[in-house]
Amino acid sequence: EIVLTQSPATLSVSPGERATLSCGASQSVSSNLAWYQQKPGQAPRLLIYGASTRGTGIPARFSGSGSGTEFTLTISSLQSEDFAVYYCQQYNNWPYTFGQGTKLEIK
Amino acid sequence: EVQLVESGGGLVQPGGSLRISCAASGFTVYNNYMSWVRQAPGKGLEWVSIIYSGGDTSYADSVKGRFTISRHKSENTMYLQMNSLRPEDTAVYYCATRVTSVWPTLDCWGQGTLVTVSS
Numbered sequence: 001e002i003v004l005t006q007s008p009a010t011l012s013v014s015p016g017e018r019a020t021l022s023c024g025a026s027q028s029v030s031s032n033l034a035w036y037q038q039k040p041g042q043a044p045r046l047l048i049y050g051a052s053t054r055g056t057g058i059p060a061r062f063s064g065s066g067s068g069t070e071f072t073l074t075i076s077s078l079q080s081e082d083f084a085v086y087y088c089q090q091y092n093n094w095p096y097t098f099g100q101g102t103k104l105e106i107k
Numbered sequence: 108e109v110q111l112v113e114s115g116g117g118l119v120q121p122g123g124s125l126r127i128s129c130a131a132s133g134f135t136v137y138n139n140y141m142s143w144v145r146q147a148p149g150k151g152l153e154w155v156s157i158i159y160s161g162g163d164t165s166y167a168d169s170v171k172g173r174f175t176i177s178r179h180k181s182e183n184t185m186y187l188q189m190n191s192l193r194p195e196d197t198a199v200y201y202c203a204t205r206v207t208s209v210w211p212t213l214d215c216w217g218q219g220t221l222v223t224v225s226s
Contacts, residue, residue: 001168034208034212036152036213038152043201043203043216043217043218043219044144044152044201044213044216045216046208046212046213046214049208049209049212050209055207055208055212055214056207056208056214087151087152089152089154089212091211091212094157094165095154095165095167095168096154096211097154098151098152098153098154099151100151101151101152
């Protein structure tokens with residue numbers, strides 16, 4: 001099973017600033033990596049797939065990069081609605097696995 | 108509009124069984140890959156099971172042999188039959204699928220149904 005490790009566990013950033021979240025894989029997943037956002041009491045929302053392709057309706061301030069074992073999600077200018085938990089997910093090998101999440105909180 | 112609605116969650120004793128459902132509208136369950144993903148209280152996400160468009164299925168090791176995913180064509184509904192339930196199966200269970208993204212990413216989710224396994 002591929003283990004995804006997200007860092008940091010919690011990230012405190014001020015609105016308007018840039019946030020950078022990391023996801024490392026225990027073995028290569030090529031570009032088969034997605035990012036999800038989850039707010040309290042809500043289902044996850046797909047942000048990025050294929051490591052760098054934004055999902056339908058996702059604002060351009062969200063961008064993804066990386067391949068192989070190291071990936072990054074960048075939010076260029078944080079809005080109030082962006083404070084949430086973010087998960088990476090690999091779909092290179094079954095079982096498809098999620099990282100443990102990064103909580104993005106207001107500084 | 109594509110919509111998924113889960114139902115059937117509740118309280119069940121350890122060792123018991125429960126079947127949860129996911130009713131779809133706006134697309135056909137039978138022609139699509141469908142998934143169940145769960146989230147234990149205060150924890151992260153775990154992909155539980157997949158049913159592929161051709162009917163093949165996959166399960167996480169944690170539920171293999173105890174859970175069965177299925178679908179009903181005329182009802183346009185997916186199911187998860189859960190047997191020999193354990194306290195560690197307590198979670199919100201989401202059904203999810205891909206609509207505009209690539210499989211197996213999940214860009215359409217239901218609201219979730221809570222399953223609690225406790226005596």
